[in-house]
Amino acid sequence: IYSLCIEQHPLNICFRAPQASQTPTPTHLQNALFGMGNPLLDICAVVDKDFLDKYGLKPNDQILAEEKHKEMFEEIVKKFKVEYHAGGATQNSVKVAQWMIQEPHKVATFFGCIGKDKFGKILKEKAEEAHVDAHYYEQSQEPTGTCAACITGDNRSLIANLAAANCYKKEKHLDLAENWKLVEKAQVYYIAEAATFAREQGFETEDIEEIAKKAQSLPKENKKRQRIVVFTQGKEGTVMTKGDKVETFPVLEIDQSEMVDTNGAGDAFVGGFLSQLVQDKTFEQCIRAGHYAANVIIRHAGCTFPEKPDFH
Numbered sequence: 001i002y003s004l005c006i007e008q009h010p011l012n013i014c015f016r017a018p019q020a021s022q023t024p025t026p027t028h029l030q031n032a033l034f035g036m037g038n039p040l041l042d043i044c045a046v047v048d049k050d051f052l053d054k055y056g057l058k059p060n061d062q063i064l065a066e067e068k069h070k071e072m073f074e075e076i077v078k079k080f081k082v083e084y085h086a087g088g089a090t091q092n093s094v095k096v097a098q099w100m101i102q103e104p105h106k107v108a109t110f111f112g113c114i115g116k117d118k119f120g121k122i123l124k125e126k127a128e129e130a131h132v133d134a135h136y137y138e139q140s141q142e143p144t145g146t147c148a149a150c151i152t153g154d155n156r157s158l159i160a161n162l163a164a165a166n167c168y169k170k171e172k173h174l175d176l177a178e179n180w181k182l183v184e185k186a187q188v189y190y191i192a193e194a195a196t197f198a199r200e201q202g203f204e205t206e207d208i209e210e211i212a213k214k215a216q217s218l219p220k221e222n223k224k225r226q227r228i229v230v231f232t233q234g235k236e237g238t239v240m241t242k243g244d245k246v247e248t249f250p251v252l253e254i255d256q257s258e259m260v261d262t263n264g265a266g267d268a269f270v271g272g273f274l275s276q277l278v279q280d281k282t283f284e285q286c287i288r289a290g291h292y293a294a295n296v297i298i299r300h301a302g303c304t305f306p307e308k309p310d311f312h
Helices: 047-054 072-079 089-101 118-129 178-187 197-201 208-216 266-278 285-295
Strands: 002-007 034-038 041-045 061-064 082-087 109-115 133-139 145-151 155-161 189-190 228-234 234-243 245-251
Touching: 034 145, 041 072, 041 118, 047 072, 072 145, 072 197, 082 118, 089 109, 089 189, 089 266, 089 285, 109 118, 109 178, 118 133, 133 178, 145 266, 189 266, 208 228, 208 234, 208 245, 228 266, 228 285, 234 285, 245 285, 266 285
Parallel strands: 034 109, 034 189, 041 145, 061 155, 109 133
Antiparallel strands: 002 228, 041 082, 145 155, 228 234, 234 245
16 A cells, blocks of 8 residues: 655655646756655566575565675676666656656656665666656665566566665755755655555554545644545555545556566556646546556566556
8 A cells, every 4th residue: 555645844745746836837847856765776687496596585575685685686697687777666656757757857856875886876877767867875885775576487576685775864965955956946745655654653444545534634734735645555446535535546457467567556656646746737637647657567577667658
């Protein structure tokens, strides 16, 4: 479950929507979207059973790397043909938003931490190829965060090593004048998603509509505008609350045989949603774009997509 909260107070929440009088033009869309999170270099390769066995990996799994996995990321590059992609949840989302918008480039600014190493260099290249304006804090203590996608047949075993992604220093990067200018330039902010939001808030319910209502009524710093809350539920409908109104929007249907990989669906929904929010479209249009982007991404391996979207 992904939760999206539309707010006015940047850097502590998920979104800040632009005022109606600030509707961005194509020219002004550059750097209008700001994302901040854990950047990972996705390393995808078709591997063999011996490789999985060597590192104690299940054919279809998602885990955080342990000490025994640290050498695996270098070995997979040396032993197999790999594909690299700029990854990590937030970076995936802003990458999808840029793909949905197409022009101008650099609609999205992204901040995160990487290492001063080979994988960091590749990650910067991949972010640039995606036309995301990535400004990484680079340090030498930890290597660039990576996520290996070990593919065997129809199975994907994902192993994430956050490493440098956990080393971001606000005072050494975010607080720098040239970086803070990019924060101030943005009109929409995406910082985090909350899968265990209800449990953390002590809502004592698993009903999605009830959770959405409770989230919508939480204390709010800016009293001038209401909070909008959106929950996705995989193949189930997407729930949105606006004031006292709760709406459910059905997702796009897809045949099971066309589904390749659902891991990037949530990130893609956020990216599609943001691509319209940053253009001051209606929330209904934002959700429709989110559903479209997710429907495209689950037809591909990883958070990847065709050259251009077909969204109208």
